Amino acid sequence: MASYTLDVYMPVLILMGLSVGLFLVSVFAAKIIRPSKPSALKEQAYECGEDPVGTAWSNFNVRFYVVSLIFIVFDVEGALMFPVASIYRKFVEVGEGGVILGSLLVFISVLVVGIVYCWSKGDLDWVRSFQLSEDQVKQLQGAEKRS
C-alpha cells in the first residue's frame, strides 16, 4: 500500500491559485487597457430588441427540482459503491468475488426499484401533460361566458 505525503495535493492547490490569478489578471487588470463607457441603454438585459419586462427571478416549474433529486440519490449511490468497486477485482482474483457481487447486486436492485417508481409515476418525462385543475377550468369557462 503506497503511503503518500501531503505534497500530492500541492498541484491541485497551485492550479486553483493559477486559475484565480488568470481570472484576476484577465478581468480586472485588463480594465486599464479596456474602454469603459457605461450607459443605461447598454446595460439593459438583452431581450431581442424590446425593453425587458419584469425581473428574471420569477420561479420555475418544479420538474427542475425532481431531476436534481433523482440525480443526488444516484450520486450518493455511486459514491457509496466506489470503495466496494475498487476492491472487487482483488476479491475476484482470490476467488471470493461472490459475496461482494451479491451485496452490489442487492444495492443496485433496491435503487433500480426507485428509478422504476419515478419512471412509472412520470417524473422522468420532461413535458408533463397537465390536466387543468378544477378552479383553472372554472376560470376559463367564466372567461368564455363573459367574452
Next chain:
Amino acid sequence: MFENILFLSSAVLALSGALGVVFTKNLMHACVLLLATLFGVSGLYAVIGADFLAAAQLVIYAGGVIILMLFAVMLTGGAANNENKFGIDKVAAMGSVKTYIYAGLTVLVMSFTILKILANYMKTFEQGELAPFESTVEKIGTLLVTDHVLAFEISSILLLGALVGAAAIARPRRG
C-alpha cells in the same frame, strides 16, 4: 511545511464561509458561501489523511446538495422577494435583535460548558507519533463489505425511501 499551508488555507476558507453564511442577507450568497465552507471542510479532511472522505464530500455535497439548494431557492420565490400573501414585506434574511441576543447567550453558555469538559482532556492527551498517510479507499471498501455490510444495504433502502418520498412530495401537481 506544506501541511500547515494546506491546513491554514482550508481552515480559513471553512470558517470564513461559515461566518459568511451567518451574516449574509441574500439567500443565494448564503448558498455560495456554504459551497466555500464545504470546499474548506474537504481540504480539512485531506490534511488528516481522509482522502476518500474529502472526495466524497466534494462529490455529494458540492456536486449535489448545493445544486439542490440553488434549485430550491429558485423554486421558492428567488433570493430577494419575501412578502407573504398579505403583501407585507417581511425581511426574512436576518432575525431581529432579540433573536441575536438569545443566539449569543446560547453560544456563550455552550462554549463554556464544552471547554470545561474538554479542559482536562486537553491537558492529558499528548500527541503520539502520527502514522504516515495510507490510501483509505481499499480499507473503507473492505470494511463496508465485511463488517458493515448491513449498514451498506440499509443505506440503499434509506436512499430509496428518500427518493420515493421526496419525489411524491415535490411532484408538480394539478392544484
Next chain:
Amino acid sequence: MSLSINEYLNQFEAHQQAIAFLSDFLGTDASGIMTFLVFGAACFIIVNIMALVGGLGTYAERKISADIQLRQGPNRVGPYGILQFLADGVKMIMKEDIFPADADKPLFNLAPLLALTGVFATLALVPFSSGFTLVNLNMGVFFLIGVSSLVGVAVFLGGYASNSKWSMLGGMRGASQIISYEVPVTITALMIVLLSGGMSFGAFVETQGGLPHEWYIFHNPFTFIGFFVFFVGMLAETNRAPFDLPEAESELVSGYHTEYTGMRFGLFALAEYIEVFVLCGVGVAAFLGGYKVPFDLGSGALFIDKLGLPVIVGKNIGQVLQVGSFVTKTLAMYYLVIWVRWTFPRIRVDQVMTICWKYLTPLALFNLVGVAIWMYAFDAHSIWEVLGQAFSSGH
C-alpha cells in the same frame, strides 16, 4: 506506484545538488520549497499547454466545420489562420466589460471563476504519461467527478446572476442537463473501477495493455457499450454537440452567457474547451489504453538493452512515446467530438432529459451489472483470453 513528477526528477543528480544548494542558501531544509518550485513550474507549463490546446481547439473547430461545410474557415491571421485564436484572445481582452442592470455583481464575477477553477483542478490528474502525470491521486476519477460538478454550479450561477429571463432559463436548463448527465458518466466510471481494481488513473492504464485487444473498450461487450454511453454523457456534460441547448444561439440567445461580454465570456469558453480535452483524456485513459505504447516500448526497456542506450535516455524516450500515444488518442477523440458537433442537429430539451434518464442511465446500470457478473464468471479475463483458452482447450 504513484510516480509523480517529483520522484521522476529525484533520479537526476542535478536535482539533489539544487536542493543542497537551496537548503544551505536558505538555512532551513529546502526540499519542501524545491517540490513547490518543481510543481509550480510543471503546473505553469501544463496551464499554458492547456490554454494553447483550448485556443487551438477553437481554431480546429472552425477549420473542421468549414471543411465539413465546404468553405475556407479562418486563414487571414498567420499562415493558414493558425494564429486566429490569439487574435480572438486579444479581442476578448480589449472588449468592454458590461454589467447588466441590477445584476448580482459578486455572483456575476464568481461564475466564470468557479468554472475555471473547477476545470483547472482536474488538470492535476490528466495522465499524460507514467512520469509526466502531475500527481497520481489515489482518488483519481472520484475526485475528478467531484470537482467537475463545480462547472454545473457555475453554469447555474452564471444564468442566475445576469438577471435576464433568457440566461436564467439557459442557466437552469444547463445546470440540470450537466448534473443529470453526470449520473451515466459516474456509473460508467464505476464500471471501469470495477475492472481495474483501483480508482487512480495510474491503475486504469497499468491494467490495460498497449495493443488494442488489451484495451478496456474491447475487454467485454458491456464495456464496449459503456464507451459509447461515456462518450454521449461527456458530450452532454460539456454542453457540446447535439446537447448544446443551454447555449443555443437560435432559441435561448446563447443561454447563460448572454450577458457576459469580453474576458468573462472568454473564460467560460476557455473552461469549456479545456474540459472537453480533459474528459477526452479521461475517456482515453479509461477505455483506450491511456499512455500505453504497444510492445511495451513505453518502459524504455527495449532501448536500454537492445540499443545499449544509457538508462536515463532510454527511460526518457519511453516517456516521450507514452505522451505521444496519449496525446494522439486524445486528439483523435477530440476530432470526433468536433465532427459530431457539425453533423447532428440540436436536440429538444425534453428529448435531452429522456435520453439521459430513460436510455443512458438504465444502459449504464445494465453495463455495470454485466461487468460485475462477467468478472465473476470469467474471473476478470477479457473476451479474447476466454476465447483463446476455449480454442486451446478445444483441440
Next chain:
Amino acid sequence: MVSLSSYLFISFALFVSGLAVMIARKNIIAILLGIELILNSAALNFAAYTRFVNQNLDGHLMSLFIIVIAAAEAAVGLAIVIRFFQIKETIHIDDATQLQA
C-alpha cells in the same frame, strides 16, 4: 499546528455558526443550510479522532454515512419546503403555524 485540539476548535466553530444560522434566520431554506453546517462539523470530528487517537477507520465510515444521510435529509427537507411554498406562497418560518395545510 495540525492537532486534535485545533480540529476540535474548528468543528466547534462550524457547529456554533450552524446553530446561529438556525436560530437567527427566518427563512426555512437558510435553516436547512444551518443543519448542513452542523452535520459537517460532526462528520469532521469523527475523521479527526480517527487520525489522532486510534487509527481504525470506523470514524471515516461514520462520517461517510453522515454525509449520505445529510444528502437524503436535504433532498426530503427541500421537497417539503417547495410543497409548503406551493400551498402558502411564502417560506417564512412564522407562517408555518398549522399542522395541516
